[in-house]
Amino acid sequence: MQAVLLRGGREVSLLTGDVSFRGLFLRTDDPPPLRQLLQVKLKLAPENDELVAHAMAVFVVPAGAAGQTPGVGLQLYAVSAEIRQRWDRFVRWVTKTYPDSLDTPMKPVATAPDTVNRQFPRVRRALTVRAQSIGDLHHLVTEDVSRGGMFLRTGLDIAIGSELRLFVAHPQTGLTFAVDTVVRRRVESPAERAGLGVEFVGLDDKRREEFAAFSGLDEMSGEEDVVYVATDDPLLA
Numbered sequence: 001m002q003a004v005l006l007r008g009g010r011e012v013s014l015l016t017g018d019v020s021f022r023g024l025f026l027r028t029d030d031p032p033p034l035r036q037l038l039q040v041k042l043k044l045a046p047e048n049d050e051l052v053a054h055a056m057a058v059f060v061v062p063a064g065a066a067g068q069t070p071g072v073g074l075q076l077y078a079v080s081a082e083i084r085q086r087w088d089r090f091v092r093w094v095t096k097t098y099p100d101s102l103d104t105p106m107k108p109v110a111t112a113p114d115t116v117n118r119q120f121p122r123v124r125r126a127l128t129v130r131a132q133s134i135g136d137l138h139h140l141v142t143e144d145v146s147r148g149g150m151f152l153r154t155g156l157d158i159a160i161g162s163e164l165r166l167f168v169a170h171p172q173t174g175l176t177f178a179v180d181t182v183v184r185r186r187v188e189s190p191a192e193r194a195g196l197g198v199e200f201v202g203l204d205d206k207r208r209e210e211f212a213a214f215s216g217l218d219e220m221s222g223e224e225d226v227v228y229v230a231t232d233d234p235l236l237a
Contacts, residue, residue, distance in 0.1 A: 006039040007032060021091050023055060023075040029063040031072035040074060044090040046097075051086055053079050127215060128169040130176070142168075145215060147208045149181065149199040158183055158196060166198070170214060177214045179203065 003026055005012045017025035024040075032038060034057050042051045055074035063070040076087065129140040129152060143151045158164070162183045167176040185197030203211070211217075 002043045004041040005032075006041070011041075017069065017071055019091055019094060021088055023058070023073065025071055025073050027069055027071040029070045031060045031062075031070070032057045034058070034060060037077060038074065044086065046093065049086065051083060051090075053077075053083050053087070127171060130167045130169070131164050140166075143195060145217060147200075147212050147217065149184070149197065151195055151197050153195045155194050156196070158186075160184065160186055163201075164198060168211075168215060171216065177211055179211065
């Protein structure tokens with residue numbers, strides 16, 4: 001089931017965790033505040049029926065909580081009888097279709113990166129980057145960006161652990177934002193996916209937020225959706 005949360009006038013795609021007759025748990029390491037009223041859009045199986053409802057954030061599991069997946073528990077709020085019937089029908093369908101999930105840990109039904117359990121959520125974003133240490137004329141392009149780092153599309157042979165000073169260009173003004181980075185990951189194949197994962201170093205919280213504002217991170221949607229379904233209800237019982 002795909003879940004889209006409307007926050008501050010923008011849509012954020014999240015992973016679905018547990019569902020219950022009262023609400024659902026969404027996997028995220030950037031949860032909304034408690035008691036905040038939100039709008040959530042869902043595609044209900046098996047007919048892929050779209051449901052739009054209001055929900056309230058009733059509990060939060062913070063990132064780093066021992067043995068727990070970070071996220072937010074939402075309780076359906078002030079829904080009509082028609083929406084309630086559709087939701088209850090969906091929960092009964094999940095219970096019947098996935099009975100094993102009542103006694104087993106949540107498992108993904110699609111193979112894709114997990115968007116939680118990262119210190120900083122990533123978003124897909126193409127930004128031009130100039131790397132001072134590998135030639136002022138060599139320009140790179142980002143594939144995804146976060147407050148903690150980015151993935152650069154490049155075939156350059158740069159060793160893991162290398163330090164790079166990068167200048168990220170603003171997508172509209174052309175102004176640059178300088179960041180010091182360390183290469184943490186290399187992807188060499190397939191050729192069209194080759195690149196480097198770099199981590200920002202030496203940034204305090206204020207500077208990270210300045211980078212997020214500069215590059216427009218909060219205006220962009222998250223990375224690929226992954227759908228998780230479980231019918232046990234330890235948190236919304």
